[in-house]
Amino acid sequence: MAQVFNRRTNTIVRLGIFVGVPVILALLTATWWYYTRSDWVRDVGVAHAKVQPAGNIPGAGGYSHQLHVGGLKLDCRYCHTGVEISSNANIPPTETCMGCHAQILPKSTKLEYIRNSYEKDEPVQWNKVNDLPKFVYFNHSIHVAKGVGCSTCHGNIASMAVVYKTEALYMSWCLNCHRAPEKFLRPQSEIFNTAWTPPADQIAQGLKLKKDLNIRTSSQLTNCSICHR
Amino acid sequence: MQSSKQLKPPVTETYDSLLAPGQSLNSVTAKISDIILFPVLKTPLGWIIGFVAAGLLLMLYLYSLATLFTVGIGIWGINIPVAWGFDIINFVWWIGIGHAGTLISAILLLFRQDWRTSINRAAEAMTIFAVACAGIYPLIHTGRPWLDYWFLPYPSTLGMWPQFRSPLEWDVFAISTYATVSVLFWFVGLVPDLATLRDRSTSPIAKTLYGLASLGWRGAAKHWQRYEVASLLLAGLSTPLVLSVHSIISFDFAVAQLPGWHVTVFPPYFVAGAVYCGFAMVIVLMIPIRRWFGLEGLITMKHFDVMSKVMLASGMIVTYGYFGEIFYAWYSSSIYEYYLIVNRFTGPYAWSYWSLILFNVLIPQVLWSKKLRQNLPVLFFVSMAINVGMWFERWVIIVLSLHRDFLPSSWASYTPTFYDWSTYIGSFGLFFVLFLLFIRFIPMIAIFEVRDLVHKTTAHTAEHEDSGHAGA
Numbered sequence: 001m002a003q004v005f006n007r008r009t010n011t012i013v014r015l016g017i018f019v020g021v022p023v024i025l026a027l028l029t030a031t032w033w034y035y036t037r038s039d040w041v042r043d044v045g046v047a048h049a050k051v052q053p054a055g056n057i058p059g060a061g062g063y064s065h066q067l068h069v070g071g072l073k074l075d076c077r078y079c080h081t082g083v084e085i086s087s088n089a090n091i092p093p094t095e096t097c098m099g100c101h102a103q104i105l106p107k108s109t110k111l112e113y114i115r116n117s118y119e120k121d122e123p124v125q126w127n128k129v130n131d132l133p134k135f136v137y138f139n140h141s142i143h144v145a146k147g148v149g150c151s152t153c154h155g156n157i158a159s160m161a162v163v164y165k166t167e168a169l170y171m172s173w174c175l176n177c178h179r180a181p182e183k184f185l186r187p188q189s190e191i192f193n194t195a196w197t198p199p200a201d202q203i204a205q206g207l208k209l210k211k212d213l214n215i216r217t218s219s220q221l222t223n224c225s226i227c228h229r
Numbered sequence: 230m231q232s233s234k235q236l237k238p239p240v241t242e243t244y245d246s247l248l249a250p251g252q253s254l255n256s257v258t259a260k261i262s263d264i265i266l267f268p269v270l271k272t273p274l275g276w277i278i279g280f281v282a283a284g285l286l287l288m289l290y291l292y293s294l295a296t297l298f299t300v301g302i303g304i305w306g307i308n309i310p311v312a313w314g315f316d317i318i319n320f321v322w323w324i325g326i327g328h329a330g331t332l333i334s335a336i337l338l339l340f341r342q343d344w345r346t347s348i349n350r351a352a353e354a355m356t357i358f359a360v361a362c363a364g365i366y367p368l369i370h371t372g373r374p375w376l377d378y379w380f381l382p383y384p385s386t387l388g389m390w391p392q393f394r395s396p397l398e399w400d401v402f403a404i405s406t407y408a409t410v411s412v413l414f415w416f417v418g419l420v421p422d423l424a425t426l427r428d429r430s431t432s433p434i435a436k437t438l439y440g441l442a443s444l445g446w447r448g449a450a451k452h453w454q455r456y457e458v459a460s461l462l463l464a465g466l467s468t469p470l471v472l473s474v475h476s477i478i479s480f481d482f483a484v485a486q487l488p489g490w491h492v493t494v495f496p497p498y499f500v501a502g503a504v505y506c507g508f509a510m511v512i513v514l515m516i517p518i519r520r521w522f523g524l525e526g527l528i529t530m531k532h533f534d535v536m537s538k539v540m541l542a543s544g545m546i547v548t549y550g551y552f553g554e555i556f557y558a559w560y561s562s563s564i565y566e567y568y569l570i571v572n573r574f575t576g577p578y579a580w581s582y583w584s585l586i587l588f589n590v591l592i593p594q595v596l597w598s599k600k601l602r603q604n605l606p607v608l609f610f611v612s613m614a615i616n617v618g619m620w621f622e623r624w625v626i627i628v629l630s631l632h633r634d635f636l637p638s639s640w641a642s643y644t645p646t647f648y649d650w651s652t653y654i655g656s657f658g659l660f661f662v663l664f665l666l667f668i669r670f671i672p673m674i675a676i677f678e679v680r681d682l683v684h685k686t687t688a689h690t691a692e693h694e695d696s697g698h699a700g701a
Contacts, residue, residue, distance in 0.1 A: 004427070004436045010445065037386055172388025 042168035049164035050127040053113070062162060069194060070158035076150055076192045083150075087139040091126050094118045129163055130154070137229045147185035147209045148177070151194045158194040178221040182206030185213075242530050244603060247344050248679075248686060249526035257527070257679045258425060261672045264522050266430050275521065276669060283661035290655025293648055294369060302372050304648040311631040311643040316370035318623040319653050321478055322506070323363035324404065325499075325619060327411070328471055329507025330356025334414060335467035338460070343685075344535050346678040347527045350422075351518070352511050353415045354673070358663040359510070360408045362656045367400065369652075396480035403477040407470050414463040420446050421456065421677045475503040482626060488569040489630035492557060498550035502619055505543040505589075508536050509615035516609050518668065527674055530603045537602040540615065544593045547622075551590065565635055577642060578629050581621050588618025 039045045051062035068074045076083065079096055083089035094117045101111055117124045130153075132138050144150075150157065155166030167173055177184050183198075185206040190196045199205060209215075220226070243249040296304055307314040330352035337345040368377050380401045382390050391398045424446035427439035446452055479499035482490035492498075512533065519528045558570040573582040592614040595601045602608060628643050667673065 004433065004440045168386075170386040170388065172386055175388040 037168070037170070039168070042165070042170075044165045044168050046160075046162075046164045049160075049162040050129075051162055053124045053126045064161050065157045065163055066159060066161045076157075076194075083140045084144050085141055087137075087141065089140040094124055097124075129165055130167075130169065132169065136227050138227070144191055146213050146215055147181075147188065147191070149186050149191045149193065149196055151196055152177075152184050152186075156194050174227065175222060178226070179218045181215055181218070181221070182210050185209040185215075242525065242603075244530045244534075246686075247347065247529060247531050248682060249529060252526055252679075252683050253687070254680050254683055257683055258429075258676050260524070260527065261674050261676050261679070262426055262429050264668070265426065265670060265672060266435070268432070272669065276665060280662065280665045283658050283665055286655055286658025287662050288658070289651050290658050293651040293655050296648060297369060297652070298374060302370065304646060305652075306644050306646045306649050308641055308643065310634045310639050310641055311628060313370075313627050313631060314643055315645055315649040315653055316366045317481075318620065318627055319656065320363050320366035320370075321499075321623045322620050323359045323366070323656070324407075324478060325475060325503035325506045326510045326616075327356040327359035327363065327407075327507060328475060328500070328503035329511050330354070330359075331407075331411060331467050331471045332504055332507070333511070334418070335464040336471060338464045339468060343682055344532055346682050347524075347529075347674050348511060348515060348532055348536075349678070350415075350418065350671075350675045351514065351668075351673045352507075353411065353418070354664065354667045354671070355510060355514060356411050356507075357408070357415055358660050358667075359507075360404065360411060361663065362660050364404055364408065365656070365659075367397075367404075396477065396484045399477045400481060403474045407474045410463065410466050410470060414460070414467055417456070417459050417463060418675060419671065420444055421448070422672045422675060424448065425676055426672065471504075472500055475499045482630075487630045487634075488563070488565040489554070489573075489626065492554065494550055494553050494557075498547065498553070501543045501546035501550070502622060505540060505547055506616060506619035508540045508543070509612035509619075512536055512540075512608060512612040513616065514664070516605050518673070522668075522673075524674065527679060533605070533608055534599070534602055537596045537608060540612070541593065541596040544589065544596075544615070548590045551586070569630065569633065572633050573625065573629055576629070576633070578625070578632070582625050582629070585618055585621040585625055588614045588621060590618075592618075 035041055039048070053063065069076070079092040080089040081092070094114060097114050098118050101114060105111055114124065116122075153167055154163075157163060182203055183206060186196055186198070187205075187209065215221075241249070305314060305316070307316070330349075333345045333352045334349045334356075337349075368374055371377060379385075379387075380391060380398070382393075391401070420443055423439050423443035427436055427443050430436050430439060476496035476499065479495035483492060483495040485491060515528060515533075519525055555570055558566040561567075573579065593611055595607065595611060632642055633640055
């Protein structure tokens with residue numbers, strides 16, 4: 001009777017086991033990695049920045065934090081008024097824009113959408129940059145009050161023409177700080193300094209701040225219900 | 230089984246030997262492989278009817294699971310405090326059934342018990358399919374089964390590891406190890422038989438498929454030597470698993486502090502219960518199969534006699550556990566433990582406790598009689614009773630402990646819903662579909678092991694009718 005398998009069968013099977021299986025596993029791992037932790041899947045980085053606001057007139061440019069914060073030295077709280085008292089660091093209403101722009105550049109075509117919004121009483125459609133899932137409880141006021149500065153999470157906003165995500169917002173990233181807050185804490189005077197960099201003795205400073213600000217222990221800060229309520 | 234062989238000769242039962250008289254190396258190989266090697270289109274009607282019935286049950290199962298995934302576990306009768314219901318009852322029940330296969334294939338191999346040879350293959354297959362049925366329940370009972378990979382310790386973006394101090398996490402490792410080792414052990418044991426099928430089949434498709442599955446087995450002395458080493462190693466790996474898997478499952482309960490769960494006797498009591506139930510299931514499966522396929526010469530009354538004795542012994546250990554629980558309740562002086570027993574005896578679910586005692590303790594006592602042990606209808610009935618009784622045992626442990634908590638304000642009751650039942654009954658569909666495929670395409674008795682037994686038990690002169698050396 002003829003042979004069922006030809007003479008190369010063993011070689012083919014060995015190749016499949018020792019080359020094919022590792023290659024498939026490597027491809028699967030790479031795909032998994034890319035779809036769960038790449039900047040692409042989490043919209044991190046300047047490449048994923050979206051011009052603000054969403055309903056902007058094409059060609060008119062957009063709102064620039066670089067100009068307002070970096071150039072004009074506006075304080076974060078001028079627009080995001082709730083950051084110290086609310087869970088939500090609010091997006092400003094059009095009235096806040098018009099407070100200045102009724103007098104400054106009142107005829108500029110670049111500001112036409114702001115004037116339209118003001119006249120028609122329709123909110124400006126801003127793009128959400130950092131969108132936390134709804135099962136996470138997050139409060140801006142407590143972080144600001146306990147020595148976590150804006151730039152720790154949002155990056156150097158003053159340098160961004162168009163704001164983009166600088167962190168992927170993984171739970172591991174949250175826990176990174178909740179497990180060892182001293183690595184990130186800064187004095188109250190530096191909270192809104194977007195260019196703050198940690199000093200050489202950050203850990204010592206951080207531990208002192210942690211004590212002075214009555215920050216809870218890391219086991220309390222990593223309790224599930226601190227963030228998942 | 231050829232379809233032409235409808236009229237069976239009257240069965241002559243063998244009581245004192247593991248093989249009926251007149252078995253030879255050739256007759257064993259022919260008998261077992263002829264059950265498989267015939268064209269697909271000539272599959273016996275009985276098998277087709279069974280497969281369709283099992284397939285319908287499987288459809289019911291898939292329907293129940295689809296509803297569960299789209300609607301959520303609210304379709305089940307569970308509540309707070311009875312947060313575990315049919316899901317965990319069925320999980321423990323199925324995984325217990327698997328234990329007989331591992332005991333037969335591993336421990337009895339190490340102890341050189343010849344009576345395992347005719348039943349180990351089917352029992353191991355039963356193990357794997359029962360573990361598959363069991364493993365599904367903890368995966369689907371999580372509420373969001375698509376996140377079940379969270380059970381596994383992998384470098385996750387959550388920055389968290391599973392809770393290694395939880396027995397539920399130990400389950401993940403216990404069951405996945407058990408499933409892996411069982412499948413490997415089963416497959417390694419199959420290789421020589423798959424090679425026999427490759428050599429005996431005439432269809433080129435069957436030749437190719439069996440040939441691929443037999444991994445180039447030629448029956449060389451080197452092959453046999455490697456086979457022996459591999460199967461001994463796997464038997465060594467499996468042996469602690471027989472004890473560890475169900476011990477760890479008992480920790481799911483024993484590590485908790487609920488009355489009726491927080492008992493140190495649980496590990497041995499669970500392992501004995503698993504062996505008890507598993508052997509009952511082997512008997513329930515084997516009695517019809519040997520009749521349908523005419524295997525009375527290979528699975529003799531001696532096999533059933535030995536299995537009944539194992540069942541009786543493990544049943545007595547389980548019974549000791551039941552008395553133990555009553556004793557602990559009294560000796561602990563804890564009103565909660567004491568109330569638990571009173572509630573078992575007289576509470577709203579007392580009927581389930583007394584059913585458990587009837588099915589697991591009273592009915593199996595008939596196995597003391599050798600005459601009744603070797604009466605197949607009686608044995609079948611007793612084995613079914615044990616399967617039901619062991620299901621009731623898990624019901625009693627889970628539901629009766631949960632529904633009466635420490636505080637009367639948190640007491641509740643549990644009523645299974647349609648979906649509880651359909652997810653249970655449907656799992657039989659999965660089991661029997663797999664089992665029927667197994668008996669149709671894979672030798673359900675280890676050919677080479679029975680040939681070895683023939684070689685050992687028959688006079689040396691008779692072996693020359695066999696031409697080759699591939700057998701033993």
